[in-house]
Amino acid sequence: MDLKNHAATPIYTGLQNYTQAKIIHFDVPGHKKNPVSPLAEAFGEQIVLFDANSTKDLDVLSNPTGIIKEAEALMADAYGADYAFLLVNGSTFGVITMIMSACGPKDKIIMPRNVHKSAINGVILSGALPVFIDPEIDPEYGITNGITYSAVKEAIRANPGVKGIFLNNPTYYGTVSDLKAIVRLAHRHGIPVLVDEAHGSHFPFHPELPDAAMHVGADMSTVSIHKTGGSLTQTSAILLNEGLISKEKVRTIINLMQTTSASYFLLASLDLARKHLVFNGRQIWGNLLALSAKAKAEINKIPGLSVITRDDYVNGKEIYDYDESKLVIRVNELGLTGFEVYDLFKEKYNIQFELAETYVVLAVTGPGDTAEDLTQLVEACEKLSRDYYGKKPPFHLPLPGYFARPQAVVAPRDAFYGVKKQVPLPEACGEISGESIMIYPPGIPLVIPGERITEEIIDHYNFYRKQNCIIMNDDGNIDFIKVLGE
Ligand SMILES: Cc1ncc(COP(=O)(O)O)c(C=O)c1O
Numbered sequence: 001m002d003l004k005n006h007a008a009t010p011i012y013t014g015l016q017n018y019t020q021a022k023i024i025h026f027d028v029p030g031h032k033k034n035p036v037s038p039l040a041e042a043f044g045e046q047i048v049l050f051d052a053n054s055t056k057d058l059d060v061l062s063n064p065t066g067i068i069k070e071a072e073a074l075m076a077d078a079y080g081a082d083y084a085f086l087l088v089n090g091s092t093f094g095v096i097t098m099i100m101s102a103c104g105p106k107d108k109i110i111m112p113r114n115v116h117k118s119a120i121n122g123v124i125l126s127g128a129l130p131v132f133i134d135p136e137i138d139p140e141y142g143i144t145n146g147i148t149y150s151a152v153k154e155a156i157r158a159n160p161g162v163k164g165i166f167l168n169n170p171t172y173y174g175t176v177s178d179l180k181a182i183v184r185l186a187h188r189h190g191i192p193v194l195v196d197e198a199h200g201s202h203f204p205f206h207p208e209l210p211d212a213a214m215h216v217g218a219d220m221s222t223v224s225i226h227k228t229g230g231s232l233t234q235t236s237a238i239l240l241n242e243g244l245i246s247k248e249k250v251r252t253i254i255n256l257m258q259t260t261s262a263s264y265f266l267l268a269s270l271d272l273a274r275k276h277l278v279f280n281g282r283q284i285w286g287n288l289l290a291l292s293a294k295a296k297a298e299i300n301k302i303p304g305l306s307v308i309t310r311d312d313y314v315n316g317k318e319i320y321d322y323d324e325s326k327l328v329i330r331v332n333e334l335g336l337t338g339f340e341v342y343d344l345f346k347e348k349y350n351i352q353f354e355l356a357e358t359y360v361v362l363a364v365t366g367p368g369d370t371a372e373d374l375t376q377l378v379e380a381c382e383k384l385s386r387d388y389y390g391k392k393p394p395f396h397l398p399l400p401g402y403f404a405r406p407q408a409v410v411a412p413r414d415a416f417y418g419v420k421k422q423v424p425l426p427e428a429c430g431e432i433s434g435e436s437i438m439i440y441p442p443g444i445p446l447v448i449p450g451e452r453i454t455e456e457i458i459d460h461y462n463f464y465r466k467q468n469c470i471i472m473n474d475d476g477n478i479d480f481i482k483v484l485g486e
Contacts, residue, residue: 001077006278010070011059012268018057019049028053028261052264061086061262062255071271078274079204079223081214081239083247085254087222088266091198091236092118093257094222096125098194098238100253101220101245102164103128106411110155111166113403113444114144116196119166120412120436120448127413131159134403135171135444136318141308141330142359142399144444145319146170146177149185156189166194169213169221172355173362174199174323175313180216192219192244198236199364201229202325205281208289210321219244228325230367231273235266276367285325288365292325295374299327299381304334304389327363327377334385335392339470341384349380357440358397358469397467403444404460406433406451410484415449420482425461428453431483437461440470453483 019033029052031037035045052058059066068086075084087094095118103109105127111119113132123130133151135144147167156162165186170176179195186193195213197203201223203212213221221239225231240250277284299307307329310322331341342356354364363377410418410432420434433447439460446464447457464471471478 001080001278003278006074006078006275008070008074009268009271009275010067010074011264011271014058014067015050015052015264015268018052018055027055047265050265050268053261058264060260061088061267062258062260063251068267071267071274075237075270075274076239078278079212079214079221079237079239081221082242083240083250085238085240085250086267086270087236087238087254087258088234088262089236089258090226090234091196091222091224092116092121094236094238095119095196095198096122096257097250097253098196098220098222099123099128099164099166100126100256101250102192102194105413107163108159108161109164109166110152110159110162112144112147112168114171115166115168116198117436117438119196120445124412124416124449127411128163129408129411130448131155131162136175137399139399140359141173141328142332142357142397143173143328144171145173145175148318149178149181152182153185156185156191162189162191164192164194166196168196168198169200169203170210170321170323170326172199173308173328173360174326175319176210176321176323178320179211179213179218183217187217187244190244194219195221197221198224199227199326200323201225201227201236202277202281202285202366203323205277206285206289207282209285209325210323214239214241217241220250225270225273228364228366229273229277232266232269235270235273237270284367288325288367288369291369291371291374292327292365295378296324296327298378299329302381302385304331304385305381306330306333325365327365328360329363329381330360331384332359332395334388335395336388337395344384345380349376349383351377351380359395397469399467404446404454404456406447406454406457408450409452410450412449415484418484419486421485422477422480422482424479425481426458428481428483429455429458431481431485434482434484435474437478437481438472439464440472446471447481453481 025032033048040048054060059068072084099122103126109128110131112135114135133147183193195218203209224236226233226235296307313322338356338360345351353361355362436448437446
């Protein structure tokens with residue numbers, strides 16, 4: 001990486017120059033940069049001044065030749081990729097694009113069962129056939145983790161001609177599979193590796209963070225720079241190491257679905273975040289890792305609470321690496337669920353967690369966090385323990401310890417578009433599902449569209465219901481399921 005190039009912010013600078021030119025606008029957007037518009041009154045004049053449509057000066061996201069092209073080259077350089085494609089529709093769009101770039105109808109793709117729903121959407125839209133691998137489960141924390149090298153090897157052996165391997169780097173909770181070995185294995189078979197790095201956009205910027213996908217030779221990655229990189233919400237990038245997948249293919253798929261009116265606020269924020277990460281990322285993440293380690297050590301001493309650290313997780317749990325910037329705090333020993341603690345923290349201490357699961361809450365750190373924020377988190381944990389520890393028995397849900405393995409009988413896309421009827425779930429044995437049902441914990445789909453509903457699935461469903469697990473489907477009516485048929 002040539003550092004001096006990264007001082008440039010082509011989109012942000014181009015936008016500033018364009019704004020200062022005091023152009024009379026007979027193009028869209030309709031607020032025409034008028035400072036007395038309601039938008040300007042609500043958010044300040046800058047919001048309308050910097051909100052622009054694509055023009056020759058500002059380049060076009062769908063076919064960049066100017067400042068966006070320059071910004072994409074800098075983004076690729078920052079992440080060690082051959083190419084980068086800036087996105088204004090989140091990593092949801094990036095994940096779908098990656099799957100559609102590698103797979104067409106009836107092509108097989110290997111993926112963990114605990115993928116984000118965007119990957120299932122990508123399978124539906126591409127017409128691909130998913131080959132699922134069960135992730136490792138941590139029964140103590142009630143969360144799903146990564147997949148093993150040996151499971152990927154077996155899936156490749158059992159599925160000759162598979163067109164892609166998709167995995168998370170890291171999972172929502174920070175666990176990382178042996179990506180480098182999986183990439184080597186996949187490439188020996190000519191299979192591209194597509195990586196969901198929605199939660200790993202900070203990985204390249206500090207040596208103590210896990211390996212980034214592009215650095216270990218993966219073919220494509222999607223990074224949610226808005227999640228941990230400091231850019232505005234909705235901004236992400238697709239990164240490509242060309243070879244098994246061409247940049248033309250990726251651009252074609254992007255242009256099927258991405259807006260033709262990308263927000264320059266969002267695009268410029270990617271430029272500014274990339275520059276900040278390149279120049280200051282090492283110091284920022286070094287500081288955050290130290291603050292996070294200190295907070296974890298303190299939380300681990302608090303009665304009734306525990307938090308995952310790299311040392312106790314990587315050794316002995318078949319987990320290859322762990323992102324120490326995340327704090328997965330287990331709360332069930334207080335006799336509370338993660339969901340209750342999530343609400344208590346907001347109501348009592350004004351602290352917003354990223355998410356809750358049955359036994360845990362997840363605190364995500366990012367470039368904007370301060371030492372004071374982490375001190376307040378630890379203090380709130382101490383207060384919570386004082387209020388609840390020892391007053392109720394620990395909250396515990398026995399989970400089945402294995403996943404039901406539904407058989408896929410119809411391609412997810414065909415099931416999605418098929419004629420459907422709604423039936424009571426306990427009576428759906430033998431039917432083919434027309435929707436996904438997600439269970440938390442352990443955070444995996446019970447069925448996805450096209451899979452056969454068996455007695456075993458219904459047993460698992462009844463079991464999870466009895467345990468008060470969170471069950472999610474398309475319309476929230478969890479006593480029923482949409483199945484194929486008139
Ligand atoms: C693992 C994973 N992949 C993809 C996404 C989608 O990212 P975005 O919100 O940027 O669309 C998420 C969102 O939380 C995620 O958790």
